[in-house]
Amino acid sequence: MNMKQSAMQTRAFSIVTTMFVALFSLSAVLLSGCERMREVMVPPDPSADVLKVGVIQPSKYYVSFRKAAELARTEINAAGGILGMQVEFVYRDNQTSPDAFPTPEATIQVANELVEMEKVSAILGPVFSTNAVQVAPIVEIPMLTAATDASVTKAGEFIFVVGAPNSRHGQSLAEFAVSELGAKTAATIHQDADVYSMGHLDAFNARFKELGGDIVVGDVYQAGDKDFSAQLAKVKAAAPDVLMLSSFAPEVPLLIKQAKEMEITATIIGGDGWADPELFFTTLEDNTPLDGAYYTSDVYDEKTAPPSTQTFIAAYTAAYGEAPDGVATSGYDAMQLLAIGIKEAASTEPVAVRDAIAAITDYAGATLIASYDENRNPVKDIGGVFEIRDGKPHPYVAKAETDAMMPEDTSDAGDMTTDTPATTDETTDAMDTSDEKEPADDAEDMTSDAMDTSDKKEPADKEDMTPDDADADTSEKKDSDDTGDMTPDADADTSEKKDSDDKKDMTPDADADTPEKQDPADTGDESGDTPDETAESTDTAQQLCCGIGCSCAKIA
Structure with a gap:
């Protein structure tokens, strides 16, 4: 009996031991899996030397x-x-499906995740004004967005606009059209209920x-529409001089194609909402219908751009094998402005x-x-106007500028004389035929001193910085027609004709001539080294040349 009990006890012990080993092994496997999950899901230790920044990117x-922010x-x-x-960077996508416009629900959800779960110190994005006004009221950390409507900064106390305000783009486009x-007449079609x-x-x-123009047709479409025959029939009947499409791809390329098919002869124009080349110029199988259209954007023409912009264009092109568009400038500037703000504050405390x-x-x-004005909108102007030719965007050259070119030296489009103001005007601002200019106001022009890039000291080591992104293959650097797709405002004196109270011209003063000094054809011209003497001095401000890429700023 005792031997039988002993055998039973031995068996029981063996079973328990086996079960224990199995449970221990299973727990080890589960723990290992959990640890791997933690590596993915749990934010880094707040004591680690990492600054987490959220990016809302459809x-x-x-x-x-995103690409420019990464740069x-x-x-x-x-x-x-x-x-x-x-x-x-901690990324969140606010598109619920590849073909869907970013929704309010998705945008609010990802913003909450970044703030509450990921504990980011700031957010870059969203890119649409409609989404920005949805999340601005609930976010109480700095947010720098590619959205440009004036209502964006009114929606929250921590959100900043980085690109030129869309109101300035609209005004410049009207001046260009006239x-x-x-x-003399215009028809308009825009995306219904979209803030921008x-x-x-x-x-x-x-x-x-x-x-002096007249709006003869105004119509709308819904996001995702593909048939615009009803709206275009009204346009054709009115026969306007220009058709202005205030919206985005993929609808705009489809609209232009259908307008050409209906033999609408109006010149088609648009704003910086078009500046999405990866989508805009891939919507159609053949981009020929887009030729002859014009739009405004925030990026300057590389040949006449300020030095810091030239450095950015070169770095972006080297990193991604393509020239940057207007929204890229907002991504880059958003991250650089945030870096300057944190450094100046010497903390990440939101206020x-x-x-x-x-x-x-x-x-x-x-x-x-x-x-920045009191509403956190930037005091700046647009980069320039694009003309689409051969299915690609090219910097637009003003008619007066083309006429002023010397016949024997027509190859140097960037070398323009300054005897006639029109010859230095490469933006829509100088195209205004009104007589509102008052030379006496030149002393108040923000661009003549604040934006004199001849005084900007570029970090010595910034050109050595190359992105660590897997896409950053400098061997793929392109010398394509797209490289300098924007035309800056070389005549800063035109800023006083603008109607917007808080939208001052931010492009370099024509007298400073800094952009043209950088043109390879003009390397001997050093006249741009002398700032505009009529400009209000800001020399008492502390000069901060950040040493982070190609951005410099003064902190008041």
């Missing part, structure tokens, strides 16, 4: 925003980071009417960083920003 639209992040990290911390295209489209449309309509960004003046990066 997978389909304006992907250059800035790489340059900043290569220069030592921010306050000793390396910048880490002065360069000779338009409506703001851009309102600015265009107001300025076009001020210049301190917000106030430091708001105090930035004389910023020179992918674009130029004189300052």
Whole structure:
């Protein structure tokens, strides 16, 4: 009996031991799996030397925003980071499907995830004004967005616009239509209920009417529409001089194609919403119908751009094998402005960083920003106007400028004389035929001193910074027709004719001639080294040349 009990006990012990070993092994496997999950899902230790920045980026639209922000992040990290911390991006996509426009629900959800779960210190994005006004009220950390409508900054206390306001784009487009295209009548079609489209449309309509034009048709479409025959039938019947499409790809290329098929002869124009080449120029199988259309954007023509912009264009092209578009400038500048704000605040405390960004003046990066107004909108102007030729965008050259070119030296389009103001005008601003200019106001022009890039000292080591992105293959650097797709405003004196109270011309002063000094054909011209003597001095401001990529700024 005792032997039997002993055998049973031995068996029981063996079974228990086996079960224990099995459970131990299973727990080890589960623990290993959990640890791997933690590596993916759990944010880094807050004590680690990492600065987490959220990026709200739709997978389909304006992907250059992410690319340019990555370029800035790489340059900043290569220069030592921010306050000793390396910048880490946490991405969120606010598109629910590849063909869907980013929804309010998805945008709010990803913003909450970034703030509450990921504990990011700031957010870059969203790229659409409609989405920006949805998340601005709930985000209480600095947010720098590619959205440009004036209503964006009114929606929250921590959000900044980085690109030129869409109202300025609308005004410039109207001036271009009247002065360069000779338009007297216009028809408009825009995306219904879209914040950007409506703001851009309102600015265009107001300025076009001020210049003596007449809006003969105004219609809308819904996001995702593919048939625009009803709207275009009204346009054809009215026979306007120009058709202004205030919206985005993929609808705009489809609209243009159908307009050409219906033999509508109006010149087709648009705003910076078109500046999404990866989508805009891939919607149609054949881009021939797009030829002859014009649109505004934030990026300058490389040949006449300020030095900091030239550095950005070169770095972006080297990294991605393509020239940057207007939204790319916002992605780059957003990250650089955030870095300046955190450095100046010497902390990541949201209010301190917000106030430091708001105090930035004389910023020179992918674009130029004189300052921020009281509503956190940038005081700057557009980059220039594009003309689509051969299915690609090219910098538009003004008619007066073309006529002024010397016949024996027509190859040097960038070498323009300054005897006649029109010869230096490469933006829509100088195309205004109105007589509103007052030379006495030149002393108040923000661009003559704040944006004089001849005083900007570029970091000595910035050109050595190359992105660590897998796509950053410098061997793929292109010398394509797209490289310099934007035309800057070389005549800063035209800024006083603008109707918007807080939209001052941010392009270099024609007297400073800094952009043309950088043209390879003009390397012997050093006249741009002397700042405009009539400009209000800002020499008492502290000069901050950040040493992070190609951005410099003054902190008031």
